[in-house]
Amino acid sequence: MTRFLRRGVPRLSALSFGVVVLATACRGDASRSRATAADTLVVYVAASLARPLQPVLDSFAARTGAVVQRESGASLEHARKITELGRVPDVLLLADHEVFPRLLMPQHATWYAQFARNRMVVAYTPRSTHAGEITAANWTDILQRGDVEVGRTDPNLAPAGYRTLLMLQLAERHAHRPGLAAALLANAPARNMRANAADLAALLAAGELDYIYEYQSVAEANGFPFVPLPADVDLGDPAHAADYGAARVEVRASPERSVEYVGEPILYGLSIPSNAPHPATARRFLAMMFSTDALRALRSAHVDMLGTPVVVGTGAPPEVNDAARSVPR
Amino acid sequence: MTQPVPSLADLQVTSEPPESRRGSGAVARAAATVVVALAASLFLLFMLAPVIGLVSAGGARGMGALTRDAELRAALTLTAATATIATLLGVVGGTPVAYLLARRAFRGRALVATLLDLPLVIPHPVAGIALLLVLGRASPLGGALYAAGLRVAGSPTGIVCAMLFVSAPLYVSAAREAFVRVDARYEFVARTLGDSSWRAFRRITLPLSARGLTAAAVVMWARAVSEFGAIVVLTYNPKVASVLSYDRFTSVGLSDALPVAAVLVVFALVPLLALRGLRAAREERESV
Numbered sequence: 001m002t003r004f005l006r007r008g009v010p011r012l013s014a015l016s017f018g019v020v021v022l023a024t025a026c027r028g029d030a031s032r033s034r035a036t037a038a039d040t041l042v043v044y045v046a047a048s049l050a051r052p053l054q055p056v057l058d059s060f061a062a063r064t065g066a067v068v069q070r071e072s073g074a075s076l077e078h079a080r081k082i083t084e085l086g087r088v089p090d091v092l093l094l095a096d097h098e099v100f101p102r103l104l105m106p107q108h109a110t111w112y113a114q115f116a117r118n119r120m121v122v123a124y125t126p127r128s129t130h131a132g133e134i135t136a137a138n139w140t141d142i143l144q145r146g147d148v149e150v151g152r153t154d155p156n157l158a159p160a161g162y163r164t165l166l167m168l169q170l171a172e173r174h175a176h177r178p179g180l181a182a183a184l185l186a187n188a189p190a191r192n193m194r195a196n197a198a199d200l201a202a203l204l205a206a207g208e209l210d211y212i213y214e215y216q217s218v219a220e221a222n223g224f225p226f227v228p229l230p231a232d233v234d235l236g237d238p239a240h241a242a243d244y245g246a247a248r249v250e251v252r253a254s255p256e257r258s259v260e261y262v263g264e265p266i267l268y269g270l271s272i273p274s275n276a277p278h279p280a281t282a283r284r285f286l287a288m289m290f291s292t293d294a295l296r297a298l299r300s301a302h303v304d305m306l307g308t309p310v311v312v313g314t315g316a317p318p319e320v321n322d323a324a325r326s327v328p329r
Numbered sequence: 330m331t332q333p334v335p336s337l338a339d340l341q342v343t344s345e346p347p348e349s350r351r352g353s354g355a356v357a358r359a360a361a362t363v364v365v366a367l368a369a370s371l372f373l374l375f376m377l378a379p380v381i382g383l384v385s386a387g388g389a390r391g392m393g394a395l396t397r398d399a400e401l402r403a404a405l406t407l408t409a410a411t412a413t414i415a416t417l418l419g420v421v422g423g424t425p426v427a428y429l430l431a432r433r434a435f436r437g438r439a440l441v442a443t444l445l446d447l448p449l450v451i452p453h454p455v456a457g458i459a460l461l462l463v464l465g466r467a468s469p470l471g472g473a474l475y476a477a478g479l480r481v482a483g484s485p486t487g488i489v490c491a492m493l494f495v496s497a498p499l500y501v502s503a504a505r506e507a508f509v510r511v512d513a514r515y516e517f518v519a520r521t522l523g524d525s526s527w528r529a530f531r532r533i534t535l536p537l538s539a540r541g542l543t544a545a546a547v548v549m550w551a552r553a554v555s556e557f558g559a560i561v562v563l564t565y566n567p568k569v570a571s572v573l574s575y576d577r578f579t580s581v582g583l584s585d586a587l588p589v590a591a592v593l594v595v596f597a598l599v600p601l602l603a604l605r606g607l608r609a610a611r612e613e614r615e616s617v
Contacts, residue, residue, distance in 0.1 A: 083582065154565070156576065157579045191484060195575075199561075206462065208461060252581075
């Protein structure tokens with residue numbers, strides 16, 4: 001597009017005004033436009049965290065008078081908006097802290113803070129087929145049955161997707177049943193796949209699916225009953241990090257290339273990107289987010305917040321570093 | 330008393346503005362021409378620059394990828410097939426509705442016409458959810474279809490439903506206009522000469538409105554090809570081109586999303602040009 005603007009526009013020199021209009025439109029940089037130059041906070045949040053975070057955002061807006069612009073979506077999609085489209089938020093909260101070193105550092109962020117855990121569960125609704133009989137002991141059998149519709153998230157797009165694949169491998173290991181992961185996966189076919197955790201939850205709520213592999217926080221936020229999984233399977237317990245490391249999956253990075261993800265405890269990460277349009281507002285928001293009140297609110301919304309965030313990288317603002325030190329474990 | 334016939338010379342004089350006003354009038358006309366030309370140029374630039382930019386950025390790579398990227402080929406085939414089926418369904422079901430709305434004055438006609446426009450104002454992901462409520466497994470209709478082995482969500486059927494729902498209103502309203510433009514008296518004449526109403530429609534109204542109906546179907550097809558929001562809710566897999574483009578953008582980046590979108594534009598150009606060309610040729614033939 002820019003190539004076209006450079007080459008084609010001089011020939012239409014009388015239309016310079018139009019070029020200005022177009023150039024502005026093509027940059028698509030809403031976060032930096034003048035209309036939002038006031039006290040604004042642009043937040044990109046992983047879909048699985050959007051609902052629990054909303055009260056914290058509302059309270060920040062009420063206290064500071066800032067206009068909060070929130071975008072919820074798959075974590076990788078947020079990263080692409082920054083790297084590919086140059087649309088940079090003030091605060092970025094992602095479902096996988098690994099996305100920062102893999103895609104965003106050092107160009108777009110110099111630090112990130114691990115701040116919350118989550119665990120994988122099997123969520124369902126009371127009207128799901130066999131809802132009455134599913135337990136932690138028999139879920140692997142019920143989810144293999146031909147009369148249930150099982151959904152999952154696209155592993156190429158969302159951390160919840162590749163974490164589902166890792167979790168299924170761990171379930172197979174836990175149960176000592178070779179072939180279990182493949183059988184469970186075969187019963188969650190591509191047609192039951194969606195782009196992110198929130199879309200998948202909507203399909204379960206609509207009754208289109210019977211069971212979904214989902215984050216516990218999303219299940220709780222939607223009021224879905226869920227089957228908890230063993231600690232060495234659910235990717236939620238740092239004490240089992242070594243167990244998780246036994247699982248690994250290949251995820252497509254391009255039609256020709258794939259990258260490997262190794263199992264590890266689920267850790268959410270946040271950062272203020274280097275080119276954040278309103279960094280001061282972002283720092284104030286993070287100071288509030290790490291306050292005791294916000295921690296309590298998020299925990300009551302079933303987000304497993306770390307007592308002390310762990311900062312990786314350099315250049316984190318004092319608001320984050322202070323919280324990393326001051327909040328009691 | 331007969332009116333004096335004005336001579337050519339008189340006419341020329343009266344058509345000219347008085348000497349005193351001629352200068353300012355010419356300036357105003359020139360200014361108006363410049364403003365209109367500028368507005369039209371800006372509009373064209375605004376409409377075409379993104380398309381040309383997209384194709385120049387990704388067209389070559391996209392066409393190159395066609396040979397080795399089976400997923401892209403499958404997505405394009407699926408898009409073309411589902412959009413064509415949706416358009417055919419829209420034409421079959423929408424044409425009688427458009428004809429009724431154009432020709433018959435019945436109670437609630439305005440209401441029906443307005444209700445048929447409503448899908449256009451529904452945000453597309455919401456349209457997808459609305460379709461899911463009616464055609465999903467949990468609904469009576471969707472449940473019966475599911476029991477009969479016909480799956481809507483997660484299947485090409487879902488794609489066709491989403492395309493039909495969001496793009497058929499464009500066909501109906503344009504087809505209705507096409508019928509309105511055909512003088513109803515031609516049909517009456519045919520009827521008085523003994524034609525049945527169906528025969529009058531087929532021999533008189535249909536040929537006279539064919540150009541408008543074709544244009545309406547082309548717009549519907551194009552709109553169906555571009556649909557994303559409702560499809561991604563209903564059927565994420567198998568992927569149509571718009572969903573594949575989004576998937577490539579998120580999982581790989583812009584470098585892989587642009588070729589998919591560019592190829593879609595290039596491919597859509599072929600049937601659009603063919604149909605417009607067909608119309609232009611026919612217009613030429615008819616004007617001779």
